[in-house]
Ligand code: PAN
């Protein structure tokens with residue numbers, strides 16, 4: 001017997017504005033939410049006192065039925081840097097070890113950083129149209145290296161859960177910084193002190 005939430009649902013994207021409707025939840029992250037993540041702590045602290053700029057927002061639409069729990073999110077990372085480090089998401093690994101995720105880049109340019117608990121690292125170069133599969137047990141973070149917003153859609157299961165602590169502890173092996181006006185991957189000193 002079908003329950004009310006077991007029927008098909010569609011959401012509509014506005015492909016010129018890169019938003020969808022209806023948005024069921026919205027999360028915003030500012031510099032103060034990311035203090036532990038940027039390597040230049042002084043630059044981050046100064047930005048917090050100067051208005052605590054918005055780094056990115058995430059719009060959510062979940063599709064829970066009596067037997068499934070898919071969710072779709074749209075993340076918009078605004079262009080800019082904190083010190084020399086490009087705006088980026090916090091990054092996390094999923095709590096469950098059998099959960100994959102799809103990311104699809106709609107606009108902008110940057111990197112998807114991926115890393116396993118054993119320290120295997122990958123940086124996927126992103127432009128509009130790149131679709132990436134994040135396998136289970138790879139932590140993931142996105143970085144906007146362009147002059148425009150970086151906008152991407154993610155699709156996963158809510159029951160995957162989030163673990164932010166693993167990234168908060170040491171970050172990813174590489175930082176994405178602006179060097180001579182160019183995005184550059186450099187070693188993260190927290191990995192090789
Ligand atoms: C994404 C991310 C989103 C924001 O929907 O949650 O881009 O990044 P943080 O969660 O690291 O702040 C996703 O990977 N969901 O699983």
Ligand code: ZN
Nearest residue numbers: 094101140156
């Ligand atoms: Zn995820």
